[in-house]
Amino acid sequence: MKQITKYIIRNDLKRLFTYRLCLIGFKRKGFDRVYSYNLGEEAGVTAEQVRKDFSVFKIKGNKKGGYKINDLLRSIEEIFKYQHNQHVILVGMGNIGRALVQYKRFILRKMIIVASFDIDPSKQSKRFGIPVLPMDMMSEIINKFHVKVAILAVPEISAQDAANKLVDKGITGILNFAPVILKVPDEIIVNNINLCDELESVIYYTQKVM
Amino acid sequence: MKQITKYIIRNDLKRLFTYRLCLIGFKRKGFDRVYSYNLGEEAGVTAEQVRKDFSVFKIKGNKKGGYKINDLLRSIEEIFKYQHNQHVILVGMGNIGRALVQYKRFILRKMIIVASFDIDPSKQSKRFGIPVLPMDMMSEIINKFHVKVAILAVPEISAQDAANKLVDKGITGILNFAPVILKVPDEIIVNNINLCDELESVIYYTQKVM
DNA sequence: TATATTTTGTGATTTGTTTCACATTATATT
DNA sequence: AATATAATGTGAAACAAATCACAAAATATA
DSSP, X not given: OOOSGGGSOOHHHHHHHHHHHHHHHHHHTTOOEEOHHHHHHHHTSOHHHHHHHHHHTTXXXXXXXXXXXXXXXXXXXXXXXXXXXXXXXXXXXXXXXHHHHTOTHHHHTTEEEEEEEOSOHHHHHSOSSSOEEXXXXXXXXHHHHTOOEEEEOSOHHHHHHHHHHXXXXXXXXXXXXXXXXXXXXXXXXXXXXXXXXXHHHHHHHHHSOO | OOOSXXXXXXXXXXXXXXXXXXXHHHHHTTOOEEOHHXXXXXXXXXXXXXXXXXXXXXXXXXXXXXXXXXXHHHHHHHHTGGGTTEEEEEEOOXXXXXXXXXXXXXXXXXXXXXXXXXXXXXXXXSOSSXXXXXXXXXXXXHHHHTOOEEEEOSOHHHHHHHHHHHHHTTOOEEEEOSSSOOOOOTTSEEEEOOHXXXXXXXXXXXXXXX
16 A cells, blocks of 8 residues: 555545535526636636546536536436435434434435434444444345445544454445544545544634635 | 645544554553554555655654554644644534534543534523524634634535634634535635545445446 | 664655536537 | 537646656665
8 A cells, every 4th residue: 555545535536526515506596507717716727627527527518508507417427326215224322323324415416314223222222213223133134225335433442443344245345434544455445534633624724824 | 726635634643543453452451562563554555655654744663662552642742732622613413413523532532622512492491511692693602712723514605604704713624514614714624524525435445346 | 872663754746536628519590 | 401609528738736756865774
């Protein structure tokens, strides 16, 4: 392992998500086509950047006519098409875990948390809309729903352990909320979200004269 | 506004956070000094990258002797020093908001959520350890605690509105969980966290042959 | 104390990304 | 139908980030 890239979302992909967000906004406002400079302005990038990004992802517009919003959204959807009705599991029903299982937007994007796991039996009995199961039922659920991706929201101290279990049982992608750099095989995708870092960055930049 | 940079955490800063995490890990394991290649290996970057980053932030090591972990941590702390005991407010007590006010790690990093706000009076009466107040008390709290940074965790539809209020009342940095590109003056720092995008990225990469 | 070894720190080089500039093409106008 | 206009699409140029390569310095060894 030489590069950290596998831990980081590529910038062009990130922008693609932003474009989608902007397009949905435009659509809501009643527009049905955009030009690269509209979209760029909205997303906070240059028009050239927008066109280059689209070019990378083979998205075509119409010379002089710009882009039809619906076509664009469909093209972007196409890039993520295999993700529809993706089954995901969640490990750790603490504050973050509980918020995520109730987070409606995942479902809108057809990402479905099929079950969550916690070592605490008292949490297993509680009702959150999805089953909260003991850790030893993980294999069963992963196999039953062909789960490839897990959300890890356990305390720091048990994160590596949980990650090992997940990888062992066939998980190949982890969205990790624990403030730990997980040691996993090279082929496993890890996306770390560190809420403290994110907040601290904002504070850092607001205090920095730029 | 030409560049999206103000919305994005600089990579070197992100790595600095990662280094800190690794250093804390090393320390826990009983080490008291590291070499750039130890830290690089742990953080998933090259040793040269580690040294270059430190050089950018004016962090000095000891030729042949490497870096003392405590010194390094202190230097990194120094970079973020003005952030100690930072007062933050939170807007929106939905799933995410509730998880965040109970999130212990903010306090460990001396970032304190002094109050949260919600339009729903029923939430205002509930107890979460910090006061949940009606929106019209925002000014009072911001002034009283000299708050500069807010966490925005309201539904998409009310996000821009809430952001306007925040900026109006003197907030200069926003950690935004709503899936919206906020329109704010150039000098305001916005850090967007889009949980759907983060999860979808993991799914994207796990399905992509790389 | 002199020499060998190891690691940092940083210019030089390479690699990657963004912006520029303009040829191409679709539409609008005369 | 011919001409003008306004947008895309993309190589070339400029810029930024990462890696390389090695001098400088601290420590270890003889």
